[in-house]
Amino acid sequence: MPHGDFDGETMQAMTYDRFGGTEVLAATRQPRPKVGPGEVLVRVRGAAVNPVDWKIMAGGLKDLMDTVFPVVPGWDVAGVVEATGIDVPEFSRGDEVIAYARKDYVHGGTFAEYVTVPVRCLARRPSAFSWEQAAGLPLAGLTAYQTLTRLGTREGETVLIHNAAGGVGSLGVQIARSLGARVIGTASPANHDRLRALGAEPVSYGEGLVERVRGLAPNGVEVVADFVGGVLDTTSAVLAEGGRHASIADDTVTRAGGQWMWVRPDGNDLGALADLADAGKLTVRVAETFPLTRLADAFELSQAGHVHGKVVVTP
Structure with missing residues (x-):
């Protein structure tokens, strides 16, 4: 049974309404996303930067994936389930989760207070990891x-x-x-x-x-x-x-x-990685964290190419 009805409510998000560099990023208010069948709404605790994020923003995948502006960038997330859609028996409100939250088109990403994630992408957060480490695990x-x-x-x-x-x-x-x-x-x-x-x-x-x-x-x-x-x-x-x-x-x-190789969102594979983390066989190095409104700085640090570890944004 779905938990919560968020119609009409908004959230803070970093968005861009055209392709370009970090100058196109803006802090905006966006509608909190509806929670469709087979989805969960995640309250974001950490979202990691990957080079693909700023490459997409520059138009690098416009011939491969449809884009719906304004775009909230970001595909990596760690957070807490806020609501579940229809037909999601696997998760409940309050569950701590991680995901490579790539969807079929570019629009509603993870650099926001909330993001909807298809259940096929989700896994439990490894208890051995901090929120920042957990956010840096999925895509890489x-x-x-x-x-x-x-x-x-x-x-x-x-x-x-x-x-x-x-x-x-x-x-x-x-x-x-x-x-x-x-x-x-x-x-x-x-x-x-x-x-x-x-x-x-x-x-x-x-x-x-x-x-x-x-x-x-x-x-x-x-x-x-x-x-x-x-x-x-x-x-x-x-x-x-x-x-x-x-x-x-x-x-x-x-x-x-x-x-x-092109990585595929897969909750089972991500769960296997979480198990390795909890067994002490896998760790994620976090280089630096930024608040949500400094996403441009986080992107520029990633673009410089000299960072050793994950760059993570925390709403």
């Missing part, structure tokens, strides 16, 4: 998890992760380790100690990378997860016979027998 965690599981990563295999110190890569290291794999991770030397702490064997970028990987895995690696792009030659040179590879950043991998 699912990207890493789905890449590694679709590649069939198994215990005893060796996995090479490109950009292992990045937001997706650092989660990928931990997930691959939880699957029983040995992990080799590319990163700048400044991040090698951090990768070792996560359970990876670090190797530096640049000339000689193939030789460095081959030095650690003379027979090649069974799995390669590319989380940066532009590394297909290296992947091909270190992949063992019969090995599998995928990229989230280079669609040309399909010409070399690889998989081109």
